[in-house]
Amino acid sequence: MKIHTHWTDIPDDARGASAAIGNFDGVHRGHRHVIDLARDHGPLGIVTFEPHPREFFAPGAPPFRLMNAKAKASRLAKLGVDHLFQLPFDTAMVAMTPEEFARQVIVEGLGLSHVVVGADFCFGKGRIGTATDLKQFGAQMGFGVTIAELLETETGVSSSSAIRVALAEGRPHDAADMLGHWHRIEGMVAHGDKRGRDLGFPTANMSIDGLHAPKFGVYAVLVDVLTGPHTGSYQGAASLGVKPTFGANTPCLESFLFDFDGDLYDETLSVAFVDFLRPEEKYSDLDALITQMNADCDEARKILSALA
Structure with missing residues (x-):
């Protein structure tokens, strides 16, 4: 997949693509429905925006993204996308009618032959343009337009907003139903305070900065190690939160990989949230914490073994 970070100076081999347009946060089932419709009309392209428009208009708002730009690109590449047009969402873009x-x-810029958008798509200054307007412009300017109806799953309409709610309430299975895959947090393993190692549970610590936080607590997880000498898939248990037993801390994700022995510092991991085990708690002493961590790992192993 080739990534283009502007809408000017597009190479000839990228012009004429059929592209789905949207933010695609989470790349959920509804997004993939839109993408599959675009796939029917030529070389497959995706038009998305960085930063996310919500980040541009409200930079101080709480984090809401389900995935960062790198994780999104990785997911789109796996879907067979030929060209990712990752357009800058800036003052010039905002001012366009x-x-x-x-x-x-x-x-003129991307030279698209066909575009696919969701029925709720809005664009242009003040978000006054609708999917129907886009179809009219297509007829006038010579590009095809397909409007995709919203996709419903057993949980409801597949939307990034509904997925955020499910995750915030500790319902990763419902989020997965809408996503079509487990919700994942992807990032680099950082050096922590190494308390887990001292307790007998060495963890891989990852920042969740800039991402929508699922409900704080302990989860059964599947971990893909994407870089380094230990690449592969592992089962584990993870704690998401602020570690209240040890005082106030910055929220982070700490994953303990079962039956693993190795160094993961500075490697990239993708952690899938499979099941919510319990909320995070503050323990009066370390023995109580270790007892609970052992119980958490036993429960996570049972849950994950049932997936095989």
Whole structure:
């Protein structure tokens, strides 16, 4: 997959693509429905925006993203996307009218032959452009437009907002139903305070900065080690939160990989949230904490063994 970070100077081999347009946070089932419709019309492209428009308009708001740009690109590449047009969402983009976006970005800039958007798609200055407007511009300017209806699952409409709610409430199975895969946090393992090692549970610590936080607590997880000498898939238990037993801390994700012995510092991990075991708690002494951690690992092993 080739990544293009602007809508000008697009190489000839990327022009003429059929592209799905949207933010694609989480790359959930609804997103993949839109992407599959775009796949029917030529070389597959994705048009998305960085930063996410919500981050641009409200930079001080609480983190809401389900995945960072790198994780999103990785997920899209696995879907067979040929070209990812990761457009800068800046003051120039915000100032464009819907017609200017259609002409300058879609036609003159990217040279798209066909676009697919969700029925709730809005674009242009003040978000006044609708999917129907885009279809009219396509007819005038010479590109095809498909409007995809919203996709419903057993849990409800597949949307990034609904997935965030499910995760915040500790319902990773419902989130997975809408996503079509386990929710994952991907990132680099950082050096921590090494308390887990001292307790007999060495953990891989990862920042969740900039991401929507699932409910704080302990989870059964599946961990893919993506880089380094220990690449592969592992089962484990993870604690997400602020470690209240040890005082106030910055929220982070600490994953303990079962039957693993090795150094993961500075390697990239992808941690899948399979089941919520319990909320995080503050323990009066370390013996009580260790007893609970052993129980958590036993429960996680039972849950994960049932997936095989």
